[in-house]
Amino acid sequence: AAELSVEAAVSIKLDEVSFRYRDEWRPVLKGLSLEIPAGSRVAIVGPSGSGKTTVLELLLKLRTASDGRVLLNGRSTLELREDSIWQASNVVLQHSHFFRGTIRENLLLQEGATERLSDEALMLALNKAQLGQKSLDEEVYEKGENLSQGEKQRLALARAMLRSGRLWLLDEPTSSLDYVTERQVLCELLQHAAGDTLILVCHRLTGLEDMDAIVVMEQGQIVEQGTYEELMRRQGYFYELKKIELQMIGEAG
Ligand code: ADP
Numbered sequence: 001a002a003e004l005s006v007e008a009a010v011s012i013k014l015d016e017v018s019f020r021y022r023d024e025w026r027p028v029l030k031g032l033s034l035e036i037p038a039g040s041r042v043a044i045v046g047p048s049g050s051g052k053t054t055v056l057e058l059l060l061k062l063r064t065a066s067d068g069r070v071l072l073n074g075r076s077t078l079e080l081r082e083d084s085i086w087q088a089s090n091v092v093l094q095h096s097h098f099f100r101g102t103i104r105e106n107l108l109l110q111e112g113a114t115e116r117l118s119d120e121a122l123m124l125a126l127n128k129a130q131l132g133q134k135s136l137d138e139e140v141y142e143k144g145e146n147l148s149q150g151e152k153q154r155l156a157l158a159r160a161m162l163r164s165g166r167l168w169l170l171d172e173p174t175s176s177l178d179y180v181t182e183r184q185v186l187c188e189l190l191q192h193a194a195g196d197t198l199i200l201v202c203h204r205l206t207g208l209e210d211m212d213a214i215v216v217m218e219q220g221q222i223v224e225q226g227t228y229e230e231l232m233r234r235q236g237y238f239y240e241l242k243k244i245e246l247q248m249i250g251e252a253g
Contacts, residue, residue: 002075003084009038009197010072010088010167012059017068019054019220028054030220031068036213038073041190041198043208045238046217052201053094055217056169059199061085072167090165090193092173096156098144104136106144107159117162128188129158130181149176157185161192168198175204179249183207205242214238 004010014034020027029051036042044052057063058070061082070077072085098106107122119136126132131154144152157173168189174182186207190198200211208214209228216224216231216238224231224238231238 001081002079004072004075004080004088006088006165008166009195011038011074012036012167012197012199013069013071013074014055014058015069015071017058017065017070019051019058019063020066027066028220029058029065032220032222033068034215034222034225036197036199038197039195040212041193041200041210043200043202043211043214044217045202045205045208045214045241046223048203050217051220052203052217053171056093056171056199056201059085059169060089060091088165089167089169090160090163091168092153092156092160092170094171096144096152096159098140098147098152098155100142101140102136103134103138103140103155106140106155107136107162109159121162122158125158125161128161128185128192129154130185130188131155131158150178150181153177154185157189161189166196168193168196168200170199171201172203173200175202179206186210205238205245216241 014032017029017032018027019029044055046052054063058065059072059077061077072080077085104122107125108117122136123132126134131151140147147155153173153176174185177185183206190210211228213225214228214231215222218237224236226234232242
């Protein structure tokens, strides 16, 4: 099997992809087609259960499409080695793994990393993740149980930012943060990932103005897609979701 290169940003193509769980009648993804050029930053939004995570799982070969093709740099993921995809990617899934040890040690848990990163590099990543008040020597308890959900998410993001992959696959990485911190973290992240291909799965619609495209999913299908401005102008599903969110956080529409 071929390797996915870590050197350059990665293009993504989903071609009529369907996915259903074994023994399930209802498909989770229904003929999904999506093209993300190398270096593009895309948010996938939509209600819980619409299939967003499954898209990331297909890209990471955690699942295999029941139908259709998933392509990275024009090559079917079936032909690509799974470890090379993970190596080329900076991944934050919903349940990040932490172990007993210092924050420094947890940050250094880099798959395939050979060189030891300097404390400066580690602190820079913590700062970008808005976790600069933490000390590298602070102990992380078993599974990170002394950290809040939001701190765990930020630590996971700092860890991703220490990796050198050119493909970012992020599943609700800021869902437990307050709106202000979320905005700051996303802003830092987009700067840090400049030039890379990035998929951000989220159900909140904050800070998406700077994404190259927003893909709106519902029940395993793409129902809308465009830039933030285009989707707002269209006054369709995304616009309605955004209106509800603005009401909920009490901002003036
Ligand atoms: P999202 O990320 O948009 O919340 P997911 O991709 O996680 O959606 O899930 C899509 C659908 O797949 C959901 O309806 C969910 O119930 C279903 N699903 C997830 N895991 C399984 C499983 N192991 N078996 C059957 N259905 C599942």
